[in-house]
Amino acid sequence: MIRFAPARKPILIALLLVSVAASALAQVPISDFEQALGAIPVSDVSRFVAAVELGMSQSDFPTVEVLQFIERLASTAYSAAEKEAVLVHVFVAMEEGLPVDGLVTKGLEGIARGVPLQQIEQSLRQRLTLLVETRDLLYAKGIFSVAPGSPQSVPTAVPTPRFNLLVTHISDTIADYLEGGGSPFEGQTVYQEVRFRLTSLEGATLNPADVDLVLKRLEPADMTRVALSAVT
Secondary structure, three states, rough: OOOOOOOHHHHHHHHHOOOOOOHHHOOOOOHHHHHHHHHOOOOOOHHHHHHHHHHHHOOOOOOOHHHHHHHHHHOOOOOOOHHHHHHHHHHHHHHHOOOOOOHHHHHHHHHHHHHOOOHHHHHHHHHHHHHHHHHHHHHHHHOEEEOOOOOOOOEEEEEEEHHHHHHHHHHHHHHHHHHHHOOOOOOHHHHHOOOOOHHHHHHOOOHHHHHHHHHHHHOOOHHHHHHHHOOO
């Protein structure tokens, strides 16, 4: 079990809100990413740049924070292979169309705290798994993502930025629980943790209708399956 204690939730939530607002205003040229990736250096700059371009096509992509993460990672005293092993999880998430806010926040937090890079890599790997499993769980429950402004073909379709927030906060809650030493078999406890996180953000960060939709369809057994995917 990974012991990477999370920062206090209110602080992380505040950082996320600030980062999203900053990213929306930022105009970062792709050449800045090429330079930062070359400083590591990564083995395939073109693949990583393509992933960034894909991510930047989304309105909720945290451009500034991703660049900052790459630059901070490049400045650490580890080998290029070790740095790329950490970074690749963020870029796989971009390629999969998954939200990367939680991964970047956790990575920056770990570097700032001097957490060993191997431990950061393990945490991000686990969190990427949870992002994938959470997205797939919502799909299985009939909750889908649609581009903002697109016709809503089904009542359970949620605009992509709002869908991404749900995926981020559900998966981050499960990750925090596991990294705090919680058992993946305690589905009811995990569900209550998720419920508390979502309802505490309701009306501010999260759309109340989205929170209601998710909580009506998720069950403790679902939380157990998702949590187990990250530890098996």
